[in-house]
Amino acid sequence: MLLRTENLSKHFGGLRAVDGIDFELEEGEVRGLIGPNGSGKSTFFNLVSGIYRPDEGSRIRIGGQDTTHFEPHRIAALGVARTFQLLRVFSEMTVLENLLVGHHLHVAYGPVAAVLGTRRMRNEERRVREEMMELLAFIGLADFAAMLASELSVGQRRLLALGRAMAMRPRLLMLDEPAAGLSPVNVDNLLRIIVGLKERYGLTVIIVEHILRVVMDTCEKVTVLDHGQKIAEGTPDEVKTDHAVIEAYLGREMEDDEVRRVLQG
Amino acid sequence: MAEQAASLRFIDATERGLTRLRAVHPLAPWLVAFLLLAPLPWVLLNTYHVFLANFICVMILLSVGLNIVKGFCGQVTVGHVGLYAIGAYTAAVMSVNFGMTFWMSLPIAVMVTLLAGAVVGIPSFRLEGAYLALVTLGLGESVRIFISATEYLGATNGFSGIPAPRIGDFRFDTYQKYYYLVMPVMLLGVFFSFRILRSRLGRGFMAVREDPVAAAAAGVNVRGHKMIAFLISAGYAGFAGALYAHMIPGYLNPRNFTVIEMVTLLLMVVLGGLGHIWGGVIGAIIVTIVYDITKDYYHYSLLLFGSVIVLTVLFMPKGIGGIIDRFIATRRFIAIREGRATRPGSDDAA
Ligand SMILES: Nc1ncnc2c1ncn2[C@@H]1O[C@H](COP(=O)(O)OP(=O)(O)OP(=O)(O)O)[C@@H](O)[C@H]1O
């Protein structure tokens, strides 16, 4: 078991954003996490990655360690990488530097070596730059390495955010709406990249996505949230026909035609 | 245009020269910088200008340090002058009241300033932006008020009789001699900042500045980095303070550590370029010289410097450092378009 949550909860004032979620994820799985707007998907990510403090009584275990009260950088050190719905790339840093920060935990030299400019430090710096350039080539941003992240298009920034997470060489990759705002062609590209990454590095992945085709095509298993609670879990086909899921989506007149089409079809 | 071609040739020649120097030895450019700066006291016409050169070196240390925590790590700390005062007065007390030599009072001053830096750093764990600015402003001002009210530190009369540093019988008791103490320390300080900022640690600082949440999710220990940035900048302030205290006439006064000095120091970093690796150096040189030229209007300097800060932030947020970068980039771009130069990246490959 790579990730397990027990009774995971988070409230904001009177609002139960995440409400007693028990969640289990096996190593190597690609899991979809879906639910209507405001159902608690991003909050779930923020809890697992340590950005929010869970409520009393919650438990999070990652790779057998109790991480309920870990700070985010310690969770990152366990091999958990995530992207953000609003991207949060480092705007005033170059594209390459963004990945280098992602690789932070794997850059093996300290400040003293940096000041002395030791051979080891210079070799290490050359190595990580080469590796990050390779990764940039893989996600198709190599030509932009020296540009500031703020100069990229929104779609390119999305790729950069994914690249930064990959630079962490994670075991568990959590993607919060990686395809939002991408054109259909780019969504296909992104899918290829995600599947490619998964095969290449043997990752475990959780994808939050509103474009249900992405989830249905890539995930073996899907978890559905509504009002902070887990209302269904199973294969895409099982979930599609689940009564509670259809109600959660259609009962509230979603505007997204695609949701309706995919769920009914 | 011929003019543009000339400036590009100059830029390219400088860069080629630097690359060649670095190929000889990574430290070679620094040795050249030292050799270029060494004759300065003999070139400058009068002693007052030599004093100014010394003072600029002290200011460079101070503003390079501030740029690390403010420009690179993004922590809006305003009371940096308070740390400088702590460094200066610690060195003064150690040498006058405890009879220590400069070589003892300097490290003690730096250590005490580091402690004070840690105290300033702690609020940054919880506060951001204007709130952090207010707290640090308060801390900085309270240092000055404390000094003004403490007889032991000379209160408003000032603290005098701080001895010049010496090595054996050699005393750094003129501005000309002192220059050879303060200039090498300044160069070392700049060198240290370059190495730090271009390393993993420097990237961590910038990530904390850009987005602490994303930085933490990438594995950067945000609090740790903030604290280290505060400590490094405090270390610089300690060196600057001790060097200022021991410079002739060996006299300190709380009037040298007021809000005006805070604003002047802020202006150095903002004008030079917040988060630009040369920002502190460029700013300290220009602002100290301008400050000196306009010192007859001392009472207006708060107004003058304050408005320049606002204008700089509004119209050239990356300061002079950023403008120079853009100038170079534009020249290159024009050259590439006209087919007269190769892409900047291709030098490295050769
Ligand atoms: N920091 C916060 N403070 C207050 N309320 C919050 C905070 N973060 C989330 N919420 C609330 O928690 C609920 C769940 O939000 P969350 O962002 O997890 O939803 P989501 O499933 O990711 O939605 P979407 O699909 O729109 O991204 C929402 O009602 C939101 O307003």
Ligand SMILES: [Mg+2]
């Ligand atoms: Mg969300």
